[in-house]
Amino acid sequence: MSADNPATALHRIIKAVRFSGANSVANGWTNVLGSEVGTEDFALKHAEVVQLFRQVYNYLNSLPEGDEDRALYMKYTPIWYRAIVYPDSWNASTHPAEKVIDVQSLDQLGGLGRLLHRIAGESLDDDAVAKLRDSLRAWRELLDEAGLPTDIAERIRTQVDLIMWLLDNLETYGAEPVIRESRNLVGLGVEAMQAVPAKAKKIGIALASLVYVFGLLHQGVDEAAGVLEGLNQVKVQYAQLTGGSADEPATASREIESEDNDVLDAEVVEPGSELNP
Known part of the structure; x- marks a missing residue:
């Protein structure tokens, strides 16, 4: 079954990297996307992940000021983005894949995905x-x-x-x-x-x-x-x-x-x- 909204898709990908067990961020992303970091194929696939984040951010940013969902989830967007474009060494064993994001922030992304599933999901049967x-x-x-x-x-x-x-x-x-x-x-x-x-x-x-x-x-x-x-x-x-x-x-x-x-x-x-x- 495909993810029916960007938040669910993004949650699945970051969760797979986080719990990949890889000894580096680079290996975690390689395991999940099936392409070596630094290759053209990886750039294409990773760009789609960034696009998923952009769609999540645009949705939250479109909500009116004072909206409870906006207030709850918007503060997590820098953490979600950091997980995608991890700013520290991708290849060092001192930065295993599990460091890309903490579990609570990841769970919040999953919660947003479930919310969007109920109100705005698009699917392909x-x-x-x-x-x-x-x-x-x-x-x-x-x-x-x-x-x-x-x-x-x-x-x-x-x-x-x-x-x-x-x-x-x-x-x-x-x-x-x-x-x-x-x-x-x-x-x-x-x-x-x-x-x-x-x-x-x-x-x-x-x-x-x-x-x-x-x-x-x-x-x-x-x-x-x-x-x-x-x-x-x-x-x-x-x-x-x-x-x-x-x-x-x-x-x-x-x-x-x-x-x-x-x-x-x-x-x-x-x-x-x-x-x-």
Whole structure:
């Protein structure tokens, strides 16, 4: 079962480091993240841990002054951050992994995670995970076929690989990073449609599969509406580029619009049904 909020995910990671039994902080982090400290792979994974802390901090900071939860938990944020970016020697045996945090402060982070689970958790069930993996495979097929500009294709490929990696590590980092990076992939997809309008249908089908996944989440309606709005904006911009208008698009843009009508109804299209147009 994945962590359904940043505090729970962060608690799991720091707890695993704290109780790893490692004779140094570096070895504790290496055991938990599966990468040697100082490598590019470790930097990527550790950056996601820092991002989890940022989300926890932003949530607490967004609470009104005088809020009891803010008063209770905010004072622990420097301790939680210190556990992640331990300021003393990471390699010295005089600083075993258990020194990164005291048990009481760690328990407070776990308590915040349980609170967020009750009021604001986002989760990905097995069906959503499977559909998202199908969607990412569709994006990879698109990159092989669509002839996108090299820079955009590389950014999309990197984003797809990142989401795949986060899915593979769902129990460690939780659902939120997956959802966040999937939203970013939608943005790259819309950018690709703007750059290569002739490929709008193929890109739109890949976007439609993400809309379907968002429909399985708690915030599915808002997410899907945002994607569909983005597709409509692309059609308007294409009409303007080809000499038409938003109200009376040029002939070329009408062709794109007619091709994409099925995409704009994507909320009811399950991914995989139209991946080979």
